[in-house]
Amino acid sequence: MHRSCLAEGVPTIAGNSSISGLAFPDWAYKAESSPGSRQIQLWHFILELLQKEEFRHVIAWQQGEYGEFVIKDPDEVARLWGRRKCKPQMNYDKLSRALRYYYNKKILHKTKGKRFTYKFNLSKLIVVNCPLWEVRAMPAPNLFRPTLVPMGMQSKLLHSMLLTPWATVEQLAGQWALRGPPAASEDKKGSSSRIYPMETFGPPR
DNA sequence: ATCGGAAGCT
DNA sequence: AGCTTCCGAT
Numbered sequence: 001m002h003r004s005c006l007a008e009g010v011p012t013i014a015g016n017s018s019i020s021g022l023a024f025p026d027w028a029y030k031a032e033s034s035p036g037s038r039q040i041q042l043w044h045f046i047l048e049l050l051q052k053e054e055f056r057h058v059i060a061w062q063q064g065e066y067g068e069f070v071i072k073d074p075d076e077v078a079r080l081w082g083r084r085k086c087k088p089q090m091n092y093d094k095l096s097r098a099l100r101y102y103y104n105k106k107i108l109h110k111t112k113g114k115r116f117t118y119k120f121n122l123s124k125l126i127v128v129n130c131p132l133w134e135v136r137a138m139p140a141p142n143l144f145r146p147t148l149v150p151m152g153m154q155s156k157l158l159h160s161m162l163l164t165p166w167a168t169v170e171q172l173a174g175q176w177a178l179r180g181p182p183a184a185s186e187d188k189k190g191s192s193s194r195i196y197p198m199e200t201f202g203p204p205r
Numbered sequence: 206a207t208c209g210g211a212a213g214c215t
Numbered sequence: 216a217g218c219t220t221c222c223g224a225t
Contacts, residue, residue: 093222095219097209
C-alpha cells in the first residue's frame with residue numbers, strides 16, 4: 001500500500017519491466033521473509049545503473065577487469081540510490097557502508113588502490129541469485145537435464161544483464177566446470193537447487 | 206578515501 | 216536480513 005514516496009517525478013521504475021530500460025525480473029528480488037514487500041537491493045540498483053548508457057558518466061564498467069566498475073560521481077549515485085529508497089539523506093558515506101557489507105557476503109569486493117572502484121563476485125552472484133528456475137511441484141524421479149529450462153524472458157534479461165564487459169558464457173561455464181557447481185544443499189527445505197543455467201546462455205550444442 | 210563496529214530501522 | 220545512520224581509526 002505504500003508504493004512511492006516521492007511520487008512526483010519518479011515514474012516507479014521498480015517492479016516488473018515494460019520500460020525499454022527493463023527493470024529486474026522477479027528472481028532478482030529475493031523474496032526474503034516478507035513476500036509481497038520486496039525491496040530493491042543495492043547491488044541490483046548498481047547493476048541497473050551500469051546497464052544503462054545514460055548513467056555512464058556516473059557509474060561505468062571498468063575495461064579490462066570483468067565485473068569491475070567505477071563510481072565516477074559518488075554524490076550522484078548516492079542521490080539516485082536515496083531517491084529510489086526514499087532516503088533523501090543518503091550520501092556516499094552511507095552508500096559505501098552498505099557496499100562494504102557486501103564484502104563478507106562475497107557479493108562485492110574493493111579493488112584496492114583504485115579510487116571508487118569495486119568488483120562483483122561473479123560466481124556468488126550468478127549461482128546464488130538467479131538459477132532457481134525452481135522446478136516447482138516436480139516429482140522428477142529421473143534427473144531432469146539442465147539443458148532444457150524453458151524460459152524466455154528470464155534468460156533474456158539475465159543475458160542482457162551479463163552482456164556488458166564481464167562474464168562470457170565460456171568463462172562462467174569454465175569456472176563451474178573446474179570447481180564443479182557450488183555445493184547444492186541436498187535436503188534443505190526439500191527444494192532441489194542443483195539445476196544450473198549454464199546451458200541456457202550458450203548456443204545449444 | 207576506506208574500513209568496520211555499533212546501534213537503529215523496517 | 217538488508218540496509219541506514221553515525222563515527223572513530225587508519
